[in-house]
Amino acid sequence: MALMSLRGFTQTSRWFRFSSVPAFKFHQTSLMGATVEQFEEAKNKLSTLKKDPGNALKLKIYALFKQATHGPCDTPKPGMLDFVNKAKWDSWKSLGSISQDEARKQYCNLIGSLVEAEGGSSAQEVSAQPAASGHVYNTLLVSTEDDITTIKLNRPAKKNAITTEMYEEIIDALQQAARDTCVLTVFTGAGDFYCSGNDLSNFTKIPEGGVEEMAKAGGDLLRRYVKAYIDFPKPLVAVVNGPAVGISVTILGMFDLVYATESATFHTPFSQLGQSPEGCSSYTYPRLMGPGKASEMLLFNKKLTAVQACQLGLVTEVFPDNSFQSEVWSRLRSYAKLPPNSLALSKQLIRSMEKEQLHAVNDAEVERLVERWTSDECFNAVMSFFQAKAKL
Known part of the structure; x- marks a missing residue:
């Protein structure tokens, strides 16, 4: 059983590479505190992405979404062996006390950057x-x-x-x-x-x-x-x-x-x-x-x-x-x-x-x-x- 746990840890460590965040340029239209409508629009755009943005960015998206909708992380830290939920918790916790308005703005900018990196949405995806x-x-x-x-x-x-x-x-x-x-x-x-x-x-x-x-x-x-x-x-x-x-x-x-x-x-x-x-x-x-x-x-x-x-x-x-x-x-x-x-x-x-x-x-x-x-x-x-x- 120890060998299986070690193997699982190795695989999970490869899955979450925090130090290799792709260098996406943030969306140029910086929002002055994104509105709820803009936040909803960004959520819609997220579902149209054709490429997996990678685990580091997905963790960042998850953390900003939680901060924007819930506020600062206040849930108990998952156990050491619960690698996935611990990684998500760490990412959310790392945002500290930034406001929900600021988290919404960063979320919208990040999704906008990902859409731009794919060259914009096709007509089918926009619909x-x-x-x-x-x-x-x-x-x-x-x-x-x-x-x-x-x-x-x-x-x-x-x-x-x-x-x-x-x-x-x-x-x-x-x-x-x-x-x-x-x-x-x-x-x-x-x-x-x-x-x-x-x-x-x-x-x-x-x-x-x-x-x-x-x-x-x-x-x-x-x-x-x-x-x-x-x-x-x-x-x-x-x-x-x-x-x-x-x-x-x-x-x-x-x-x-x-x-x-x-x-x-x-x-x-x-x-x-x-x-x-x-x-x-x-x-x-x-x-x-x-x-x-x-x-x-x-x-x-x-x-x-x-x-x-x-x-x-x-x-x-x-x-x-x-x-x-x-x-x-x-x-x-x-x-x-x-x-x-x-x-x-x-x-x-x-x-x-x-x-x-x-x-x-x-x-x-x-x-x-x-x-x-x-x-x-x-x-x-x-x-x-x-x-x-x-x-x-």
């Missing part, structure tokens, strides 16, 4: 609006346009691997999307990966209560995460823009449409990591593709091409790489013009036939995974994974 809640996410880009809410996984440098923070933000984004006025909700990934699944560095963050406490907390989070998909009341679409791994694949059985680019792949290497299926895939996969093909994926780690996944019913349709985005979004915009209540009520009717069963499957899968996470077999498999990565 995109943030989620109705105005919520700022650290690991997601959430926007609304043409009656479509888009939730984009935004850790492209890490192939959109899902951290604990990201799970919580996705749950929140789904809950917000369920309440907004948009007709469709779409999931996709930033960069050339859809999602590489669970970030295994989550397993290195052992709390004081030990592995058992970590497994219990992870199980509770996973149960809530899958529940958010089961209960989602409106049409849900996955736009799979690249390779997909693990839970990003198993949860696809909860989507109403899955559109994939032809270069996408689908992989669920659970037994390889000493784990077991989740996302209700132990129920949805046999229904979609039959027990034999489901076993090839869930038990024997078979990776599917987009075409194979479509033939098995996991993917709705495959599009050529060079026309994927234009074809898919043109189609989705036309779907979003359909009567919203009719779509939502029809989706809820279809889901109601199996909703109770899905919740029972989710509970059973979580219970099995909590047992797996505390087993020597899983520990050794994850250790082997990190050791293999260290040799690369």
Whole structure:
């Protein structure tokens, strides 16, 4: 366990490099105490950035946002092993007692500099609006346009691997999307990966209560995460823009449409990591593709091409790489013009036939995974994974 913790510390240290802040020139139009409207506009612009600004700048953005909306940091310092939240706390604390007006001004200037560095916003990006809640996410880009809410996984440098923070933000984004006025909700990934699944560095963050406490907390989070998909009341679409791994694949059985680019792949290497299926895939996969093909994926780690996944019913349709985005979004915009209540009520009717069963499957899968996470077999498999990565 000590080796895993050390490995996690090394990875996290690489992730947060405070001394290498890019030398962005601050926005030339210095604001004389930014208004609330200007602050809201800056939040909107943040969701249109195409490039990940890097962790040091994201920490600065987070700190200025907290200072602007809450005031000086007054929360307890996270534990030494909670690297991510400690880094965020340190960044917020470093702002000291600067006023909320000053924090708003610095926030607006910084976002303006990032937009300028990308050469300004395209027409498509200008028309995109943030989620109705105005919520700022650290690991997601959430926007609304043409009656479509888009939730984009935004850790492209890490192939959109899902951290604990990201799970919580996705749950929140789904809950917000369920309440907004948009007709469709779409999931996709930033960069050339859809999602590489669970970030295994989550397993290195052992709390004081030990592995058992970590497994219990992870199980509770996973149960809530899958529940958010089961209960989602409106049409849900996955736009799979690249390779997909693990839970990003198993949860696809909860989507109403899955559109994939032809270069996408689908992989669920659970037994390889000493784990077991989740996302209700132990129920949805046999229904979609039959027990034999489901076993090839869930038990024997078979990776599917987009075409194979479509033939098995996991993917709705495959599009050529060079026309994927234009074809898919043109189609989705036309779907979003359909009567919203009719779509939502029809989706809820279809889901109601199996909703109770899905919740029972989710509970059973979580219970099995909590047992797996505390087993020597899983520990050794994850250790082997990190050791293999260290040799690369």
